[in-house]
Amino acid sequence: MPSFPQFNPARLRSYIFRLPFATRILVVAIVGLWIATVPFPWIREFGRLEPAKMDLTQMHRLNLFPLLHLNFLHMIFNLLAVTPLIERFESEYGTLVTLALFTGPFGTIPGGLYTLLELYVVRSNTIVMGASVWVFLLLSAEVMKTHKTNPNFNVGPYKIPTWTTPLILIVVTSILVPHVSLIGHLCGAGLGYLWASGYIKFLVPPxxxxxxxxxxxxxxxxxxxxxxxxxxxxxxxxxxxxxxxxxxxxxxxxxxx
Structure with a gap:
């Protein structure tokens, strides 16, 4: 019978204790806000990204929506996916850069773009929340690095460009997972491609x-x-x-x- 790796609490504890500072702050914020929404469900309604409600008095939603989640499973799956990606990002760019981007442009830009597309292109009002926008943003940034050394991967007789991997994953996720925003994930991935290509590095303070x-x-x-x-x-x-x-x-x- 095949052997499966056993869960080791000691290794998990060691990994958590080794997380860099900004990654810890963001993880604590995600978990803390989920706990807070249990007795105070209005927090979720206050911070979720709802395009029809967006105006100058609702700009806080662009910063809060990646930190809020629909339920425990939504939160835990996003947390498992995004934590190692943020850790890798922080290890490369530093704590201050990570805090500046993830509390600012990495939420406001994809959130703002999603709002515009929903209101003026799709003409809908689909509410979104969750750190999956950061997951696909960081995946897109990482895959662009891989693309430079490994431009293609083979699927049977076909050669698939490596940079398309997050897009394929977004489409598959949208098909298999209910209540997933295809447009929201594409907005996150698009910003990740721009970041990896160097077009928006001006967002980082000198x-x-x-x-x-x-x-x-x-x-x-x-x-x-x-x-x-x-x-x-x-x-x-x-x-x-x-x-x-x-x-x-x-x-x-x-x-x-």
């Missing part, structure tokens, strides 16, 4: 400003698991804790993937 904030607030020393934006100087995970043992007498090991 590196000099980010380094100044890090130094001024001493974020490397104050925040556990903080990822420095200046990886050339501080390394991927900032300055490691020091001890009384001289560095030359102990072997070093690089942290992170």
């Amino acid at each position: 590196e000099k400003i980010l380094r100044w904030i890090e130094t001024k607030l001493n974020l490397l020393g104050r925040l556990p698991h903080y990822v420095s934006v200046d990886q050339k100087t501080y390394g991927r995970y900032g300055v490691l804790p020091t001890s009384s043992v001289p560095l030359g007498e102990v072997p070093g090991q690089r942290l992170g993937p």
Whole structure:
């Protein structure tokens, strides 16, 4: 009989404790908001993206809708999918960049585009919420990196462009999973392609400003698991804790993937 990998709580606990700072904040926000919606269901109605209600007084929905979920299963499946993707993103770009993008443009841009398409193209009012918009955004960004080294993959006699993988997954998900927004996922994937292609890198604050904030607030020393934006100087995970043992007498090991 085939052997299946057994669930190891110790490994899961170790993985959770190693998550970088911004990833932890976003995970806690997703879980915390789901818990809050149990006694206060109006929170879900307050933050979900409902195109017909959008005006200047409802802009908070563009920031909140990726953090809110319909039910526990919706939340847990999205969380399992998006957590390693955000962790990888933060490890590459730093904590400040991750917080700036995921609390801002990575929600407002696909949300705003979805609203416009729903109102003026589809002429519908489909309500959406959930971190799946981030899942397909980050998948699209990751697959563009893979496409550079492996442009195609084979399915029988056919060669499929690697960059189309998220689009195929979006279509399959829309067919198999009920109440899934095809347009919403496409908006997220589109932003991911633009990010990976370098067209919207201007959304990130200048590196000099980010380094100044890090130094001024001493974020490397104050925040556990903080990822420095200046990886050339501080390394991927900032300055490691020091001890009384001289560095030359102990072997070093690089942290992170």
